[in-house]
Amino acid sequence: MSCWLKDETRLLAEDYIDFCTGIQRTPPSESAKAMRRLAKELEHQYKSKFLSLSDSFLSSCGSNSEPSACLRSIMTKMVEDGKLNWGRIVSLFAFTGVIATKIFSREDGVNSCRRLAETIADYLGEEKSDWLLENGGWDGFCKFFHSAGHVSQESSMKTALFAAAGVGLAGLTFLLVR
Numbered sequence: 623m624s625c626w627l628k629d630e631t632r633l634l635a636e637d638y639i640d641f642c643t644g645i646q647r648t649p650p651s652e653s654a655k656a657m658r659r660l661a662k663e664l665e666h667q668y669k670s671k672f673l674s675l676s677d678s679f680l681s682s683c684g685s686n687s688e689p690s691a692c693l694r695s696i697m698t699k700m701v702e703d704g705k706l707n708w709g710r711i712v713s714l715f716a717f718t719g720v721i722a723t724k725i726f727s728r729e730d731g732v733n734s735c736r737r738l739a740e741t742i743a744d745y746l747g748e749e750k751s752d753w754l755l756e757n758g759g760w761d762g763f764c765k766f767f768h769s770a771g772h773v774s775q776e777s778s779m780k781t782a783l784f785a786a787a788g789v790g791l792a793g794l795t796f797l798l799v800r
Contacts, residue, residue: 628747630760635715635739642719643726643735653760656767661716676720689725690737693718697745706753708766711746718742 630651637654638661640647649655665672683692697714722735746754758765 627751627754627759628743631747631754632739632743634760635718635742636736638715638719639722639735639739642723651760651764653764653767656764657712657715660712660767661719664712665716665720672717672720675717676724679717679721680724688737689721689734690741693721693738694741694745697741701750706750708757708763711763714742 630653633650634654634657637647637650638657641649641658649658679692679696680689683689700710700714718738722738725731725734728734754760754762757763
């Protein structure tokens with residue numbers, strides 16, 4: 623197990639959730655900066671879909687349930703086909719950011735948001751650590767992002783990333799409506 627990878631993933635998830643809930647600070651790393659930009663771009667591109675999915679997610683979790691347990695289930699099902707990629711990970715972060723924004727103002731919202739970040743860190747940093755390491759870890763994400771970011775907005779790599787994210791979003795839709 624890569625403890626440093628889990629810690630880095632937790633830091634990235636906490637930063638993104640804080641960013642979404644209005645806590646403003648400088649991104650702690652280049653990968654955090656890249657995640658903020660890509661996930662927010664994806665969220666804006668599919669805003670109504672993310673809002674609808676987050677409503678379905680929160681209602682399917684039930685008012686007494688912990689959103690992090692539901693998120694854990696969704697993450698597991700989202701990559702059951704074995705096709706984890708950066709686009710799906712960006713979709714996961716964008717979706718979690720929308721959920722965090724909705725639950726932040728609740729009574730236990732701050733703690734629930736922390737548990738969402740911990741859930742992402744546990745899943746990606748432990749269970750999917752092999753995939754992350756094979757793809758260069760969060761430095762690999764950053765390199766992939768910079769490759770996409772240095773060419774035009776309509777680049778084929780950025781289009782591919784968002785297409786992969788769209789597949790992740792479609793998977794979320796399927797999981798939440800059945």
